[in-house]
Amino acid sequence: MSGFYSWTDTLKGVYYGPGSTTTALPKLLNTLGIKKALVVTGTSLYNKTDIVKKVEDILRGHDAYGATFYEIGQHSPIAGIRRGMETFKVHQCDGIVTVGGGSPIDAAKAILYNLQLETGGPTLSQIAIPTTLSAAEYSIGAGYTDDLGNKVAVSSHALAPAGIILDAELTLATPERLWLSTGIRALDHAVETLYRPLVPIPVKVLSYAALADLFTYLPQSKANPQDVDIRQKLQVASWMSLWPLKLEKYSALGLSHALGHKLGATYGIPHGITSCLTLGPTVALKADIASQEDKELLAKSLFYLRQPSTGSIDGDVLKLSSLIKTLVADLGLQSNLEEYKVPPEDLPKVASRALGSEDDPNHARVVRMLQGIYSSK
CATH class of the missing domain: 3.40.50.1970 (Rossmann fold)
Structure with missing residues (x-):
């Protein structure tokens, strides 16, 4: 180590x-x-x-x-x-x-x-x-x-x-949809920090803490939007999700963020909403394409969420994906690419730009993932 x-x-x-x-x-x-x-x-x-x-x-x-x-x-x-x-x-x-x-x-x-x-x-x-x-x-x-x-x-x-x-x-004056969707953006940071290269172990532990608090307090904040104490806990969770960090060399956060950057500016989708669209499906994709170490890091999230294991690493990663999608739905933040008028013929280009090349071995999988969130809710 x-x-x-x-x-x-x-x-x-x-x-x-x-x-x-x-x-x-x-x-x-x-x-x-x-x-x-x-x-x-x-x-x-x-x-x-x-x-x-x-x-x-x-x-x-x-x-x-x-x-x-x-x-x-x-x-x-x-x-x-x-x-x-x-x-x-x-x-x-x-x-x-x-x-x-x-x-x-x-x-x-x-x-x-x-x-x-x-x-x-x-x-x-x-x-x-x-x-x-x-x-x-x-x-x-x-x-x-x-x-x-x-x-x-x-x-x-x-x-x-x-x-x-x-x-x-x-x-307190922040619109509910903006507040909650940027909370999912913070969740995106926390999850993708787990498999971001070069991130030290204590920062990954902070990401687990952020993940647990975001799952706990985002629904509470939706139910009690004027509760300042809950909002304060969410601000600290956001801080833990992207802990100030100086790396010896740059490393990108991950696919969900890369897709969010390409979708956000080009098609006018707020970054909180891009995370609502891409994070759950990206985690599901990781069950197929991630290294064993990265899968284990994602699967460990269930412990911090006080959720029982499915009995397999891949199953636990898929369960985390499902929990994220359920949270997005419970917060009233479900949407799809069709709503934001993303042309379906643009999806291969979005995938290429997020991955860096259409020659990336996962390009076809990412295109299928984007097609899966095109019109479904």
Whole structure:
């Protein structure tokens, strides 16, 4: 047994707890030396809630408010990123405070990445205050959509947010479907971390803990959407699902994520929903194509879910797939590719792009898997 662990270079602190933004944000501003912050958020949060105003007021109270940029759409279109960069420069900001889900958090990373390319100086800091469970705040990568609608990825250890605040009170306005579907996105992270290459053993154990908590608390949150304690537990589960991690060399998460990236931007499917579509079927496919070690890691999930074994490793992997599909259904998140107007003739191309080549030995299996989720619920 051997391996390596380190956390992301930038991370200076994660604060969590209902109402924690009031005290945590000033601490992080001081730790990171941010004097004038650009608030990056989405249109709905800005126009339909008072959450962004609360953050702005805290920044103003510490003379650290620069401006607010809220023209961030789903999948972070490049046009919005360019406008965000201009706003950052016009107001002479020196850091970003992001409020929202994966799209604004990734957009902030892309803004900081491109600003660094312009200046040649250090990458400036982001403080992330997530309002969904997508866990974008823990990664070093940023995905955004180019002028042609294609998903573009940039990656740098300097891009991971330097401060994170998990304040469940600020998630209460998050629409139910977005909240629950990004919870399945976090489940996707947890499951695919189990067979992600180079991930150290303690992080895999955290993934099992995340998986168990997501199965427990997502249905409870649907039943009691105003219960802040449950929402706080889900935010911590999301954190465990994609624990801050610095690998010695890059390794991708897995097929469900790869399919989600190719489907999401091209066909306008939210990433939480792509995970609802692809995770269960991907786990079922693993019973056929995964290594014995990876199958054993997936099968072990049943222990953490307090579910009895079927008596075989392959059977246990298939049972995990079935449990995921049942959870998605119980949360009211079932959908299919036909609903999102994905042309059936595009499925081989989606598979090729996710796998990296149509010559991949599993290409035909993945195409059949996609056909299976095309019109079924």
